[in-house]
Amino acid sequence: MAAVLQRGGREIWLDGPHYMDVLRALHARLKPASYFEIGTLHGQTLALARCASVAVDPAFQLTCDVHEGKPSCRLFEQTSDDFFATHDLAALFGGPVELAFLDGMHAFAFLLRDFINTERASAPGSTIVLHDCLPREASMTGGPERREQGLARYRGYWTGDVWKMVPVLRALRPEISLTCLDAPPTGLVVCTGLDPASRVLANAYDATLAKWAPVDIYDYGLPRLHAEADPRSAAAWLDAKAPFSHPQPAWKRAIKRAFRRP
Numbered sequence: 001m002a003a004v005l006q007r008g009g010r011e012i013w014l015d016g017p018h019y020m021d022v023l024r025a026l027h028a029r030l031k032p033a034s035y036f037e038i039g040t041l042h043g044q045t046l047a048l049a050r051c052a053s054v055a056v057d058p059a060f061q062l063t064c065d066v067h068e069g070k071p072s073c074r075l076f077e078q079t080s081d082d083f084f085a086t087h088d089l090a091a092l093f094g095g096p097v098e099l100a101f102l103d104g105m106h107a108f109a110f111l112l113r114d115f116i117n118t119e120r121a122s123a124p125g126s127t128i129v130l131h132d133c134l135p136r137e138a139s140m141t142g143g144p145e146r147r148e149q150g151l152a153r154y155r156g157y158w159t160g161d162v163w164k165m166v167p168v169l170r171a172l173r174p175e176i177s178l179t180c181l182d183a184p185p186t187g188l189v190v191c192t193g194l195d196p197a198s199r200v201l202a203n204a205y206d207a208t209l210a211k212w213a214p215v216d217i218y219d220y221g222l223p224r225l226h227a228e229a230d231p232r233s234a235a236a237w238l239d240a241k242a243p244f245s246h247p248q249p250a251w252k253r254a255i256k257r258a259f260r261r262p
């Protein structure tokens with residue numbers, strides 16, 4: 001079982017490999033030529049990349065060598081909005097972003113903008129991974145008071161309302177293959193089948209925010225989100241025998257096979 005609802009649907013139990021292990025495997029399998037990251041903090045996720053990398057964070061607190069093994073690594077100490085307003089991401093790489101990890105501000109409006117801007121700089125065969133979209137219980141999505149009311153084991157975590165990306169992408173961009181993985185602590189959402197030319201999300205941005213602003217997970221319901229996310233076993237996906245050689249056509253077939261429920 002990849003993920004189960006506990007305590008009468010009030011908790012999602014994710015028992016797959018840690019998200020860092022899944023990201024490490026993604027780098028090893030996809031062997032992207034370019035990696036883009038929003039939200040770097042100590043640098044643990046950026047350090048996994050072995051290719052030309054660009055990372056954005058308004059407050060880097062690096063505790064590891066993020067340059068090791070990379071032909072180039074450029075750090076932009078600014079918000080992602082400022083970064084996209086002042087830089088052409090694809091031009092920085094001299095080509096599209098092949099793998100991106102979006103883990104900046106945990107607010108739906110921010111992640112939606114980050115996704116729109118990153119997809120624009122991607123290729124159809126690229127992969128965008130979202131973090132924190134599977135809150136383990138409702139309290140993780142709220143402010144300090146809400147978190148105090150939640151289970152003690154989750155009090156250190158704040159996912160905000162980025163969970164809304166799952167129903168919104170499923171509804172507005174059904175052609176994107178969205179695979180939610182049971183990677184603790186708060187899941188990974190792997191997005192493939194991108195369309196850099198699509199303006200659907202950008203055009204629907206204001207209406208989407210207006211529609212979703214009043215919705216919180218307490219009303220929406222964790223079981224409903226769980227059903228829509230339909231988390232898959234990251235372990236089964238990691239064990240997939242298929243050869244990954246991004247961005248060749250074989251990679252596309254492989255990822256489809258790997259993402260099928262075991």
Ligand SMILES: C[S@@+](CC[C@H](N)C(=O)[O-])C[C@H]1O[C@@H](n2cnc3c(N)ncnc32)[C@H](O)[C@@H]1O
Pocket residue numbers: 038039040041042043044045056057058059060078079080081103104105110
């Ligand atoms: C959860 S941490 C990232 C952790 C890292 N990816 C990891 O897994 O180890 C979130 C980071 O997002 C950064 N952040 C906050 N607001 C941001 C924004 N508007 N644009 C980009 N990054 C932002 C914070 O400074 C923080 O370092």
